[in-house]
Amino acid sequence: MFEQLLSLLGKPFVLPAAFLLIGAWTINKLSVLHDSRRRNRIEFLDRWQSVDDMDDMRLEVTMRHLVGTYLPADIIRKISRTPFPTQTLLDLVAIWPLVRFDHLTGQLSWKKQEFGDPVVRRWLRVVMMLGYVVLALIAVFFFYLAVGTDPSRPTAWISGLNTLMFVVLAGSCLARFDTLGDIGKHGATLIARINAAVPE
Structure with missing residues (x-):
């Protein structure tokens, strides 16, 4: 059947069909990821105990499920001892790639000082948005x-392949x-509030 469809539409159909198949596969994987996150939350609730009853390794691995x-x-x-801890955790995870944790002092800080400067951060956002637009246009050109x-x-x-690569790069900029x-x-x-919190 595929051969008949291909002969009907001609050779130019092959590449768009490949992109459609890749798109369908991506959507399927995103759906599986969503289901996996839901299952992880259920597993988290099954495994969760009091913070004081869990050793460090068990606590870190269990929290990863959430x-x-x-x-x-x-x-x-x-x-866990601050108001609305779940939202605080989610907010911290959103910025975690840019944060450094000092194991000796137990304090959080920025990996680079410029992340704490609003002016520099605004310029970095402009650069990332420009990068996204440029890379997306290059992806459209290659497509x-x-x-x-x-x-x-x-x-x-x-x-x-270049189209896919530039789509991924544009997504990382975004x-x-x-x-x-x-x-x-x-x-x-958030960092100041966490640093000020005193563990029991």
Whole structure:
């Protein structure tokens, strides 16, 4: 049947069909990821005990089921004694790639000082947004080139791979743009509040 459809639509159909299949596969994987996160939350509730009843390793691994990343046990214990700890954890996870934890002092700080400077952060967001737009336009160009080229030629498939690569790069710029925005909303006050919390 695929051969009949291909003969009906012609060779130019091959590359768009490949992109559609990749898109369907991506949507399926995102759906599986969503279900996995739901199951992780259920497992978290099954495994959760009092913070005081869990050793550091068990606490960190159990918390990963809820927030999707490993956080230091000291930080988890501090946050658990603050108001609305779940939201605090989620806010911290949103900025975690840009945060450093000092195991000796138990304090959080920025990995780079400029993340704490609103002016520098605003410029970084502008750069990330420009990067997103430029990379997305390059991805569209390669997609147009891939679709307009005979799929039997390597140029079409190389252009298709470049399309996927630039889509991923554009997505990473957009993700970093969002992370920098999260810092602006609650980053500085969040770190100060966690650092000021005293574990029992």
